[in-house]
Amino acid sequence: MGLTSQSTGISTLKEMLNIQLSSTDDIVLALAGNPNTGKSTVFNSLTGLNQHTGNWTGKTVTTAQGNYKFKGKNFVLVDLPGTYSLLSNSVEEEIARDFICFGNPHATIVVADATCLERNLNLVLQILEMTDKVVLCVNLMDEARRKNIGIDLDKLSDILGIPVVGTNARNGEGLEKLMEAVYKVCSGEISTKPVKIPYDKNIEAIIESIDEKIKPLISNKINSKWVSLKLIDGDKTILKSIYKYLDIDLAELNIIPGIETNQIQYSSIRDEIVSSIVKFAESISRQVVHIKNKTYNRLDRKIDDILTSKLFGIPIMIALLGIVFWITIEGANVPSSAIANVLFAIEDKLTLLFIKYDLPDWLHGALVLGVYRTLAWVVSVMLPPMAIFFPLFTFLEDLGYLPRVAFNLDNYFKKACAHGKQALTMCMGFGCNAAGVIGCRIIDSPRERLIAILTNFFVPCNGRFPTLITITTIFIAGAAKGHLQAIIATLTITGVIVLGVIMTLFVSRILSKTILKGIPSSFALELPPYRKPQVGRIIVRSILDRTIFVLSRAVVVAAPAGLIIWLMANMNINGISLLDYGAGFLQPFAHLLGMDGYILMAFILGLPANEIVMPIIIMSYMATGTMIELESMEALRNLLVSNGWTWLTAINVMLFCLMHFPCGTTLLTIRKETKSWKWTFAAFLIPTMAGITITFIVTQTVRLLGLI
Amino acid sequence: MNNNIVPLHLIPCGKSAKVKEITAKGNIRRRMLDLGLIVDTIVESLRKSPSGDPIAYEIRGAVIALRSEEASKILVELL
Structure with a gap:
């Protein structure tokens, strides 16, 4: 083995990333940075809508790619996973490291948070050890100004030896x-001279000795000093990556045991x-950051004092949730009926048209009463709440509130032997459970990730909120009138969600005690500074990224479902x-759960998308076999x-x-x-078992007590 | 051993302390170091979550919440 000349590694990595180059002149850039630095905003602002997301082959990490034009050149920007460091050997960090090292990007942009520069410099310095071509982007300068934090960018650029913007x-x-x-x-117009991190003399000596051994092998394909450092650091994954991408087998050299015989304690070297x-990083930060006002984050602290207080933290959380739903319910009524009016007028x-051209009845039934009417229902019922709910939710997200939710709820998750970040993935589930499941990637421990999944x-997703x-x-x-109605509805839905959260915790605990035994793993959660949300951006992004996405998915599913349901309702034996056959078959079981066969049937037919459950129930009840208009x-x-x-049926359906x-999508x-x-x-x-058990208990209790 | 040395989760809110030793091992230790928790780092205990755990600390300008299991593996000297 050893050094074989035809190293196809670089192209492999590009294929693995599925990077789409339009020509060989394209310039590939890596975008790295800590989480919460506005990295994705930088990415979005640079690339606009010219982006696509993709998975890393074989890895559960998603990355976005986009491109922009500058001075006639096409720049392909690869958004790497946000990480604090490249030393901890998590999957994200390995991917980010491998791309910067072996993917040979023409340059790497590191995004740093101006309000927290010192911590961000940690990653910057690590990247500078790997590659020379780096540009530092100090983002969130306005937040820094607002907090009276001055940063001497020129000096920082001088110290680091790279351009700083x-x-x-x-x-x-x-x-x-x-x-x-x-x-x-x-283009080489600026040549960078990255600063080198000064290490302890002993370490420098060891680096030197290893470097001598490996330099002839890896020549100048990657920085051999850095590889030496990683080897002393005891990082075995780097050996694997070097073999995979450069086809050089350094394991043969047995460098790591060599260090061990030197009687130097590993752990102390790593430290x-x-x-x-x-x-x-600390010393650089001292030279370039001037905090004019030591109490710059007093406002954040005060907000946190309230939002995470012992007394009000959780009530405020529930109240905020309630307000979001109240606005959604109140606000959705008017546009909902307006859209319904328009869509049903089109139906007429x-x-x-069908009458005019004398088309057969069954065709009219299948296409208009089946497909079109289901579509109209789904759009008029779903679009308004989503168009209100998503921006509101994104607003809270942008503000930085969600990590506080995780902070407030962590102890409950810990008691359920689950990961604290499960609170975050749970919140993502409110939008869409499939998105929530993908979001579970932020949880490192496989056991806790499975529990979260x-x-x-x-937690009910947007497809289930309409129901x-x-x-x-x-x-x-229904009994109350006007605004009181919306308030009662809000309270009920908030109650349902709280129940969902309790069930999440309860089931997580049961799983931890049975099939997924284990103790909770470590947990460090950053509570980023609050940020002023950008209202315009929120509306655009939440409508583009979420509303349209979820709605189009619902439409794609609803159209054929409408046809199938119409057929089922109109084909007689x-x-x-x-x-009716299906419903009759399910009736005895459904009755035990306090529902009827049609309802259960609707849930089963609603497997492709939960949005259509309510429309199916209504359609089944109509003698004509088509859905009524939302009069x-x-x-x-x-x-x-x-x-x-x-009321018992209503409760059980909920x-x-x-x-x-x-x-199905989830x-x-x-x-x-x-x-698996x-x-x-x-x-x-x-x-499903949870639902059957609970509705059964509720129904039988109510019936036994003779409440109904 | 100095009597002033206590595990991080025991220091009162609003107080600062200096990191003396990290007893965590393996990957957890790694993550702590990545957060900038090295010897002599000043850490301020900011607030407890509503149920008392986790606790949020200011570490090198960032606010990080740690569960007591983790924080107990960081020995600090109260300032």
């Missing part, structure tokens, strides 16, 4: 300069290396429709009552909506994430 990516400030600096580094970097026009479905909202509005709050809540209520609904099998995502059908099946079974 101050930016405020949210309004585009400094991005032109950043592109200019990157251009000059890539020494990290300490040197941290101390160096379509019907006229298996329990994610206990919950409709039922609460017409059934629970012995005068009984298929739908009024009163009409809907009458329809349900005349089909035997009571409970079952909260706890049943995840939708299940497929779980399969992809866990790479067994766990996918568990994810299917666990919430």
